[in-house]
Amino acid sequence: MSSETFERPAWKVLAVPGPDRAFVVASGASFEDRDPTTQEVVAEVRASTPEDVDLAVERADQAFWHARWRNDGAIRARVLYGFAQRLRDNRDALAELLTREQGKTIGEARSEIVGSAEMVEYYAGLARSIEGRALALGDDAHGVVIREPLGVVAVITPWNWPLTLLMRSLAPALAAGNTCVVKPASLTPAITVEALAHLAAVSELPDGVVTCVLGPGGVVGDALVGHPKVHMIAFTGESGTGINVMRRAAADLRKVALELGGKSPNLVFADANLDKALDGAMNAIFTTTGQICTAGSRLLVEASIYDEFVGRLLQRTAALRLGDPLDPRTTLAPLVSAAQQRVVGEYVEIGRREGTLLTDDRVLDGPVTSVGCFAAPTIIADLPLASRAVQEEIFGPVLTVHPFGDEEEAVAIAENTEFGLAAGLWTADLNRAWRVGRALRSGTVWINTYHHFYAEAEVGGFRKSGLGRQQGLAGLYEFTETKHLNFDSKETLW
Ligand code: NDP
Numbered sequence: 001m002s003s004e005t006f007e008r009p010a011w012k013v014l015a016v017p018g019p020d021r022a023f024v025v026a027s028g029a030s031f032e033d034r035d036p037t038t039q040e041v042v043a044e045v046r047a048s049t050p051e052d053v054d055l056a057v058e059r060a061d062q063a064f065w066h067a068r069w070r071n072d073g074a075i076r077a078r079v080l081y082g083f084a085q086r087l088r089d090n091r092d093a094l095a096e097l098l099t100r101e102q103g104k105t106i107g108e109a110r111s112e113i114v115g116s117a118e119m120v121e122y123y124a125g126l127a128r129s130i131e132g133r134a135l136a137l138g139d140d141a142h143g144v145v146i147r148e149p150l151g152v153v154a155v156i157t158p159w160n161w162p163l164t165l166l167m168r169s170l171a172p173a174l175a176a177g178n179t180c181v182v183k184p185a186s187l188t189p190a191i192t193v194e195a196l197a198h199l200a201a202v203s204e205l206p207d208g209v210v211t212c213v214l215g216p217g218g219v220v221g222d223a224l225v226g227h228p229k230v231h232m233i234a235f236t237g238e239s240g241t242g243i244n245v246m247r248r249a250a251a252d253l254r255k256v257a258l259e260l261g262g263k264s265p266n267l268v269f270a271d272a273n274l275d276k277a278l279d280g281a282m283n284a285i286f287t288t289t290g291q292i293c294t295a296g297s298r299l300l301v302e303a304s305i306y307d308e309f310v311g312r313l314l315q316r317t318a319a320l321r322l323g324d325p326l327d328p329r330t331t332l333a334p335l336v337s338a339a340q341q342r343v344v345g346e347y348v349e350i351g352r353r354e355g356t357l358l359t360d361d362r363v364l365d366g367p368v369t370s371v372g373c374f375a376a377p378t379i380i381a382d383l384p385l386a387s388r389a390v391q392e393e394i395f396g397p398v399l400t401v402h403p404f405g406d407e408e409e410a411v412a413i414a415e416n417t418e419f420g421l422a423a424g425l426w427t428a429d430l431n432r433a434w435r436v437g438r439a440l441r442s443g444t445v446w447i448n449t450y451h452h453f454y455a456e457a458e459v460g461g462f463r464k465s466g467l468g469r470q471q472g473l474a475g476l477y478e479f480t481e482t483k484h485l486n487f488d489s490k491e492t493l494w
Contacts, residue, residue: 008038008324008326011035011040011042011100013041013042013043013044014042014043014044014097014190014194015043015044016033016043016044016045016046016189016190016193016214017046017193017212017214018193020197021193021197021200022200023196023197023200023210023211023212024193024196024211024212024213024214025048025052025053025055025056025059025211025212025213026045026046026047026048026052026213026214026215027046027048027049027051027052028046028047028048028049028052028215029046029047030044030045030046030047031044031045031047031186031215032044032045033045033101033187033189033190035100035101035103036102036103036334036335036336036337036338036372036373037100037103037324037325037326037333037334037368037371037372037373038371038372039371039372042097042100042101042190043101043189043190045189045190045214046214047214047215047216047219047220048213048214048215048220050219050220050223052213052220053181053213053220053223053224053227054223054227056181056211056212056213057152057181057224057227057229057230058229059207059208059211060152060179060180060181060208060209060210060211060229061151061152061179061229062208063179063206063207063208063209064149064151064152064178064179066206066208066209068206069177069179069206069209070148070149070177071177073127073128073129073130073175073177074127074128075204076124076127076174076175076177077124077125077127077128077175078124078202078204079174079199079202079204079205080120080121080123080124080127080171080174080175081120081121081124082202082204083120083198083199083202084117084118084120084121084124085117086198086199086201086202087113087116087117087120087195087198088113088114088117090113090198091110091113091114091117092110094109094113094163094191094194094195095109095110095112095113096109096326097190097191097194098112098113098162098163098188098191099325099326099333100326101187101188101190101191102159102160102162102187102188102191102336103289103325103333103334103335103336103372103373104288104289104325104333105325105328105330105331105333106325106326106327106328107328108287108288108333109325112161112163112164113163115164115453116163116164116166116167116195118455119164119167119168119171119455119471120167120171121455122171122455122456123171123172123174123175123455123476124171124175126172126175126473126476127174127175127176130147130175130176130177130476130480131147132144132145132146132147133145137486140488140489140490141486141487141488141489141490142486142487143484143485143486143487144484144485144487145482145483145484145485146482146483146485147176147477147480147481147482147483148177148480148481148482148483149173149176149177149178149479149480149481150178150231150232150255150479150480150481151178151179151229151231151232152178152179152180152181152229152230152231152232153169153173153178153179153180153181153230153231153232153233153234153479154180154181154183154224154225154227154230154232154233154234155169155170155173155180155181155182155183155234156183156217156221156224156225156233156234156235156236156237156245157169157182157183157184157185157188157192157236157237158185158236158237158238159184159185159186159187159188159336160288160291160292160293160336160395161288161292162184162185162188162191162192163191163192163195165236165259166182166184166192166195168455168470168471168475169234169236169257169470170182170210172470172475172476172478172479173232173234173479174209174210175476175479176476176479176480178231178232178479179208179209179210180209180210180211181210181211181212181213181224181230182196182210182211182212182213183212183213183214183217183220183221183224184212184214185217185237186214186215186216186217187336187337189214192212193212193214196210196212217237217241221245222248225245225248225249226248226251228252230254231254231255232254232255232256232257232479233245233249233254233255233256233257234256234257234470234478234479235256235257235258235259236258236259236260236293237259237260238260238261238393239260239261239393239419239464239465242258242259242260242466242467243464245258246258246467256467256468257467257468257470257478258461258466258467258468259293259459259460259461259466259470260293260421260461260464260465260466261293261393261419261421261464261465262293262294262295262393262419262420262421262422262461262465263297263298263390263391263392263393263417263419264284264294264295264296264297264298264419264421264422264423264424264442265296265298265299265300265413265414265423265424265440266280266281266284266285266296266298266299266300266423266424266425266426266450267300267404267410267414267423267424267425267426267436268281268299268300268301268302268305268309268426269302269407269410269425269426269427269429269432270302270304270305271427271428271429272426272427272428272448273426273428273448274305274309274312276426276448277309277426277448278309278312278313278316280296280424280426280446280448280449280450281296281299281313281399281450282313282316282317283450283451284296284297284299284424284450284451285297285299285377285397285398285399286320286331286332286377286397287451288333289332289333289334289335289375289396289397290344290394290395290396290397290398290399291335291336291340291395291396292451293393293421293422293465294421294422294444294451295395296399296422296423296424296450296451297393297394297398297399297400298390298399298400298402298413298414298417299313299399299400299401299402300401300402300403300404300410300413300414301401301402301403301404302403302404302405302410303403303404303405306401306403310358310379310381310401313379313401314358314359314379317359317377317379318359318360320332320377322334322366322368322369322374322376323366323368323369324368332374332377332397334369334372334373334374334375335373335374335375335396336373337373338373340373340395340396341373341374341375343394343395343396344375344394344395344396344397344398345375347388347389347392347394347396347398348361348375348376348378348380348398350387350388350389351378351380351383351387351389351398351400354383354384354387354389355380355381355382355383355384355387355389355400356380356381356382357378357379357380358379358380358381358401359376359377359378359379360376361376361378362376375396375397375398376397377397377399378396378397378398378399379398379399379400379401380398380399380400380401381400381401381402383400383402385402385413385416387400390402390417391417391418393419407432407435407436410436411436411439411440414440415439415440415441418463418464419461419463419464419465420441420442420443420461420462420463420464420465421442421443421444421460421461421462421465421466422442422443422444422445422446422459423440423442423444423445423446424445424446424447424449424450425437425440425445425446425447425448426447426448427447427448433447433448441462441463442461442462442465443458443459443460443461443462443465443466443469444457444459453471454471455471455472456471456472456473457471457472458470458471458472458473458474458475459471
């Protein structure tokens with residue numbers, strides 16, 4: 001592990017919402033938004049009040065009745081394509097803000113902007129292809145089954161991939177003809193508002209189709225979830241928060257789509273391409289410093305190669321470079337906040353007490369790492385499967401490793417949590433890949449790869465990892481309701 005000195009270009013503190021940001025409704029108290037690497041203020045942010053939430057929803061509700069938006073897919077496609085293009089054109093400026101606000105490496109930030117643009121482009125294409133079907137219902141009747149938008153959709157997002165996770169709900173919701181009120185995480189308001197400003201700048205976007213509210217989830221998010229004119233809540237965040245959102249929405253029987261936590265297993269069989277599997281294991285746990293819902297945070301290795309594979313993993317981990325995420329040489333960025341640093345530290349302590357810490361958990365005392373919210377990359381062996389460090393989502397660079405004897409034991413260990421978001425599986429045996437892939441109860445199973453996402457392929461969770469699917473066609477249909485128009489040509493009723 002190494003750590004470097006750093007010098008950064010000066011930053012001018014942003015005022016959020018700031019000028020020309022009429023789509024943000026925020027008139028409450030201000031709060032500071034800090035860079036987790038330097039602790040500098042990135043933005044002064046005004047929170048929204050419950051009255052602001054009313055206003056934002058009211059605007060979105062009015063905009064929903066704008067018939068052209070609901071009925072004309074071509075307009076929606078043009079708006080989304082225009083938005084995607086602006087994201088691409090502004091990639092570098094947005095990526096710098098994302099790194100400064102969230103702390104992720106600049107390379108990851110750039111790929112997040114491009115991935116977000118791709119997501120928007122995918123749904124721009126589908127906006128003109130929301131099809132129904134016609135039914136012959138006897139001699140004198142026929143039916144037309146169509147998909148319609150729901151109305152006002154609240155999109156509530158977390159801080160770890162603030163743009164990708166926003167776009168994969170917002171873009172299909174808009175493509176389907178809904179109007180949206182966005183509530184970003186309080187740790188990433190500036191990047192959200194700056195990105196949405198590029199949507200607001202597309203001239204054909206009707207007023208009120210997208211509004212944004214800012215501030216604490218317990219107040220602003222709660223007011224949004226409880227608002228009678230919000231017809232659906234697309235929530236991405238922790239399982240506990242998602243369950244509460246669903247409970248609240250159930251009072252008025254409002255639709256929810258929930259993308260929640262994970263504790264994903266990554267299974268390496270002895271016959272796999274081990275060089276590639278090693279790259280995959282590193283990528284699975286250290287992407288976004290482990291702060292990703294699909295983090296492959298439990299590594300299961302066939303016993304015959306366990307010592308060798310874990311030994312190689314430790315060497316690779318020791319070579320990670322902690323440092324300024326704006327420096328392209330950095331391979332492990334800080335965590336998002338001091339609070340997250342404390343949480344991760346607590347799990348490392350559990351690992352030390354209940355298992356064997358294989359890594360040196362002291363973060364270097366360098367000029368960057370002593371100021372930023374860093375956590376040492378940590379690998380823990382010999383933990384009982386019931387340990388909290390094995391069962392709970394840590395959201396940090398902490399990997400637990402487990403040997404297994406055969407396929408059956410591998411699947412049993414993999415399935416031994418309450419989550420089911422993603423899994424990885426490495427083998428050269430196609431039949432085994434099929435068998436184990438079918439046995440794992442996860443929304444995504446990566447085979448001989450990890451963390452590859454495609455706008456056209458659905459993601460989502462089994463068990464406490466979520467409800468509904470995002471991305472792909474199913475991700476579009478989540479934001480529609482089916483209607484049957486029944487036509488009858490008889491002279492009499494019966
Ligand atoms: P949280 O659940 O804490 O927050 C998510 C969002 O919900 C934030 O905007 C938050 O606002 C808001 N919120 C908090 N309380 C309420 C409430 N009572 N009513 C309405 N909204 C509320 O998650 P994190 O932001 O900490 O994100 C990390 C979590 O997200 C992890 O568990 C991770 O696994 C999960 N996640 C899941 C993904 C998936 O695809 N399945 C993808 C990425 C992350 P505020 O910030 O103001 O608290």
